[in-house]
Amino acid sequence: MGKIKVASIWCEGCSGCHMSFLDMDERLVELINKGLELNATPITDLKVPDEGTDIGIIEGAVATDHHEEEVKMMRERCKIIVALGDCAVFGGIPTMRNYFTVDDLLKRGYLTTESTVDGKIPISEELGKHLPKTKAVNEVVKVDFYIPGCPPSADAIYHVLREVLEGRIPKLEGELLKYE
Numbered sequence: 001m002g003k004i005k006v007a008s009i010w011c012e013g014c015s016g017c018h019m020s021f022l023d024m025d026e027r028l029v030e031l032i033n034k035g036l037e038l039n040a041t042p043i044t045d046l047k048v049p050d051e052g053t054d055i056g057i058i059e060g061a062v063a064t065d066h067h068e069e070e071v072k073m074m075r076e077r078c079k080i081i082v083a084l085g086d087c088a089v090f091g092g093i094p095t096m097r098n099y100f101t102v103d104d105l106l107k108r109g110y111l112t113t114e115s116t117v118d119g120k121i122p123i124s125e126e127l128g129k130h131l132p133k134t135k136a137v138n139e140v141v142k143v144d145f146y147i148p149g150c151p152p153s154a155d156a157i158y159h160v161l162r163e164v165l166e167g168r169i170p171k172l173e174g175e176l177l178k179y180e
């Protein structure tokens, strides 16, 4: 395939999936030498991917209206969307809050925990608003490829990017395919 532009975002997740991305270590340099270009990512700290970006990687579930906007922007600007990690693939741990209302969640988190004194629920446009339910990425936009795992291994991420760079359709199997 030659050069590929890759963008990534981090929604409702713990950053562990991006840590796995960085855990490719020197293999990341190898991929860059083969033509991988990191576009907008938490690593480069750019927020908006170029139009026509080849691969858009999404970590985390979709929990707020801001996440929803970001995920839709990735879908519009990237040819292939990859859900990275269990939170993006099926909602994962962040969906545990779906058993409660958003009001109850915020009250418990900011007002009634045993250690809270004079708590206050933060309100700011910059924080976005919680959706009634946290969703997997494919409940919001079409996903083309899934890399499950919590987090997926650096080996799995490397395999997918290398296969695309070398013009093959990646296939995850054996040790590379893990649901945890």
Ligand code: SF4
Residues within 6 Å of the ligand: 012, 013, 014, 015, 016, 017, 059, 060, 084, 085, 086, 087, 088, 092, 093, 149, 150, 151, 152
């Ligand atoms: S899948 Fe696991 S490592 Fe990745 S964001 Fe979710 S909790 Fe974190």
